Amino acid sequence: MSNTYLPKPATSSSVDNALYLLQLVGEHQALRVSEAADLLGIGRSTAHRLFAALRERGFVMQDKPNGAYRPGPALNEIGLAAIGRIDIRRVARPILETLRDETQETSSLVLLEGRTVRFIDCVESPRSVRVGSRTGLVLPAHCTASGKAILATLPPADLKRRYSGQQLPACTPQSMTQWKALEQEFAQIRQAGFGLNVEESENGISAVGAAVRDLIGAPLAGVAIAVPASRMSTRESGRAHAPAVVRAAQAIQALLRNEL
Missing domain, CATH: 1.10.10.10 (Winged helix-like DNA-binding domain superfamily/Winged helix DNA-binding domain)
Incomplete structure (x- = not known):
């Protein structure tokens, strides 16, 4: 631009x-x-x-x-x-459907808004026990897998501005409320390429998320799968889904760049 x-x-x-x-x-x-x-x-x-x-x-x-x-x-x-007459939801929708089919879990697309993430599209799991559509839901970014993945890509100055008081409200007893611990998790996310959430945003729901970046590496959005905690009760069990989520984020990036 x-x-x-x-x-x-x-x-x-x-x-x-x-x-x-x-x-x-x-x-x-x-x-x-x-x-x-x-x-x-x-x-x-x-x-x-x-x-x-x-x-x-x-x-x-x-x-x-x-x-x-x-x-x-x-x-x-x-x-x-x-920039490119891009409708990110239109571009991402087939990838969300593929991610849903591959993982059999509910897939979502989110945008970062200040210190929250807004779910702007969702494809539900076909399983009888599943996480329902989250479209329109707004949650604290630091409590969600996709939100943490997006935040981890931001420059330190941007993070400092967004969290100047370093106050982290809790959504559940599992939510991260200490800034130093969150910074350590950001470092892990930067190395691994994905974020995890085990009942940190909502009781009974876990997730795996990755950031979708633009041409210069800045985050455009996030993609995630939401999984009932009965199927993802630990971070280790969530890591099994990480490759599919990262591939989905990369596929959306490639499609967006092709439209520029």
């Missing part, structure tokens, strides 16, 4: 300011109200109102209250479409 941005018009309407603000957020990746006000030449209260309107529609988001604003899911989706 080009990093060339149009100059701000000499006379700007609220629409002009909102569009220019979106350009600035895309360029800086993290922008505070005071910084935006200075760059736009408007008052802080006006900048705050613009951000509030954009956040309501998903174009920007905050990792924490009063924090910097970053590109939101709506802006990211527009960016993907602009």
